[in-house]
Amino acid sequence: MANTLEQLLNYSKQYGFVFQGSELYGGLANSWDYGPLGVELKNNLKAAWWKAFVTHNPYNTGIDSGIILHSETWIASGHVKGFQDPLMDCKECKTRHRADKLIELHSKGKVDADGWSHEKMREYIEINKVKCPVCGNFNYTDIRNFNLMFKTHQGVLEDDKNLVYLRPETAQGIFLDFKNVLRTSRKKIPFGIGQIGKSFRNEITPGNFIFRTREFEQMELEFFCKPGTELKWFDYWRSFAIDFLKTLGLSADNLKLYDHPQEKLSFYSNATTDILYRYPWGFDELWGIASRTDYDLKQHQEHSKENLEYLDPETSEKYLPFVIEPSLGVERLLLAILNDALVEEVVEQTNESRTLLKIDKRLAPYKVAVLPLVKKYHQEKTESVFENVLKRHVAVYDDTGNIGRRYRRQDAIGTPYCVTIDNQTTEDDTVTVRDRDTMEQVRVPIGELNQYLQSKLDL
Ligand code: ATP
Secondary structure: OOHHHHHOOOOOOOHOOEOOOOOOOOHOOOHHHOOOHHHHHHHHHHHHHHHHHOOEEEEEEEOOOEEEEOOOHHHHHOOHHHOEEEEEEOOOOEEEHHHHHHHHOOOOOOOOOOOOOOOHHHHHHHHOOOOOOOOOOOEEOOOOEEEEOOOOOOOOOHHHHHHEEEOOOOOOHHHHHHHHHHHHHHOOEEEEEEEEEEEEEOOOOEEEEOEOOEEEEEEEEEEEEEEOOHHHHHHHHHHHHHHHHHOOOOOOHHHHEOOOOOOOOOOOOOEEEHHHHHHHHEEEEEEEEOOOOOOOOHHHHHOOOOOOOEOOOOOEEEEEOOOEEEEHHHHHHHHHHHHHHHHEEEEOOOOOEEEEEOOOOOOOOOOEEEEOOOOHHHHHHHHHHHHHHHHOEEEEEEEOOOOOHHHHHHHHOOOEEEEOOOOHHHHHEEEEEEOOOOOEEEEEHHHHHHHHHHHHEEE
16 A cells, blocks of 8 residues: 555654654754664665766766855856746735645646746636635735745855855756866766755745755756757666666656656756656656756856867867756655655564565665574674674664564664574574565574675675
């Protein structure tokens, strides 16, 4: 049975994946912290992306740029003028709404008002008497644009000259460093630059747990290619992205592609596809892939007055490369992975039900749990086995409660292997290794344990 959002939220809180942000002070709305298991899962997701898109990819390389960039960046990129959503307040209960989302909600997803003019949205809301979903009244302010970038000041003076923004995407840092990477990496077109990092958007209506927040992490690739080849590369990265999601274990049934129709494309894009995932509330955007032409480099060239053209070493042609951008949110991926992997399963042998996080071994927060069968008798030996396992594997020690309960806990957090120290260990230096999925147990000599786990985990 599918998970509800509430089940995912409760599960995440119960096991220490995600906590309410600033809970000690009553919580900061729509902000989340990642606990001991959440941070491991996040790191594993980022490592898997980095490996596939950067270090183990023949085309690409990576950078880590600043979160705060020169303010001109956002004028050039169009964010200062155009990165805004249509905001409308309910005059009765003062709730702030995103007008396009309100229409989408009212039409149960049948009407997509993204990109509509304010007049068109106003008209729809009036004709259809779209009431405030919070208080049920119909009394709104006018629709006005609200820029989503967080502003702050750099240095001691809070004047306009020192105005800076927290980046709303990691992509622009890549464009700013395009020339530096080209010069130092010896890359030739086609090649890409990947980056993982925090982004900030002052979303009008954050929500759905970690799906839409004001602070989040992105994994973005800007892939530079020769004009005229961009649609071929667009298809390439689209397939690559879908394959990547499948290798992480997401079920194909829960993935769907949405190709933006021509008339909905941003003015600089000649192809855009969203990879949608079936979240508990329905299909929604997980990953955006856009062919952005030479828009960004051209804008930065114009605003910086620096030539950003590429000189083809073979043909001596000079051109501004076109760009394909696959852009993925870490938290949206994490939510999809948890939703796909979390199942309630009936154990045939005992007819009991168990909570199981059937997560890909690479992503499991802990790879191994090391457990004494009975704390009183086996603790000392277990501690020495644990120390040894830790040399090679991400492992956890647990001696609280009976062994059955401890196995269940490890199943629930997705730990692929449980190593148990029992009476026989003291006699022949072997331990049992229990497999999360099959629950089968085998005896392994302690001297061969790390190697055995290594071969099973195949990381
Ligand atoms: P949406 O339409 O859902 O607001 P978007 O089209 O504005 O998303 P992009 O600008 O394409 O999103 O950002 C690329 C990716 O970054 C998204 O596909 C998503 O995975 C992630 N992302 C964007 N905004 C948020 C957010 N507020 N919270 C969490 N992740 C986000």
